[in-house]
Amino acid sequence: MLHRFRLFFCLCGCLFGLFVSAGCAPSFSPLYRDFDVEPLTDLSLAERASLEAETTTEQDDVYERIRMALAEAGWDEAPPASPNAVSTEGRQLSDWGLYRVLVSLDVVPIGDHHVRVLFHPVRRYFTGGRSKIPYLSSGLRQALLPELNEAFEAQGLYPIGTPRERDEEDLDGT
Secondary structure, three states: OHHHHHHHHHHHHHHHHHHHHHHOOOOOOOOEEEEEEOOOOOOOHHHHHHHHHHOOOHHHHHHHHHHHHHHHOOOOEEOOOOOOOEEEOOEEEEEOOOEEEEEEEEEEEEOOOEEEEEEEEEEEEOOOOEEEOOOOOHHHHHHHHHHHHHHHHHOOEEEEEOHHHHHHHHHHOO
């Protein structure tokens, strides 16, 4: 009989622990954001003509706008890992003593009407080791997105978020 009470209380404790920890779970976000590419209408005729003279196709125009937005947001361009991406040097976002958080970006046009920004956050430990961060925490989002969104919007690239965020907006009716 005592054995059954122990088992019962153990199971109740486990269920309670699961219930409490579910409410404290952090919100994770994927390592990318999508942007819509809108035509640049607020440029003067001279600016538009010079941009069109520098670029030969609409795709080149998107790459140039990406480069200008990244420069405006303070990101330094690096050699890309693939020919269709615009890559940046790593930027230190925080220093916690035991490790630093560094983030680099890859920006890839998807067709003529969308752009995807891929984030590569990494922890660099004081011992020289490193580990990838598999999600964007709320702190990383707050450090990265406002400045990046503002620079991209100035170039006619408007944030549409992630598929999950777009699904939540559809459910909310907005």
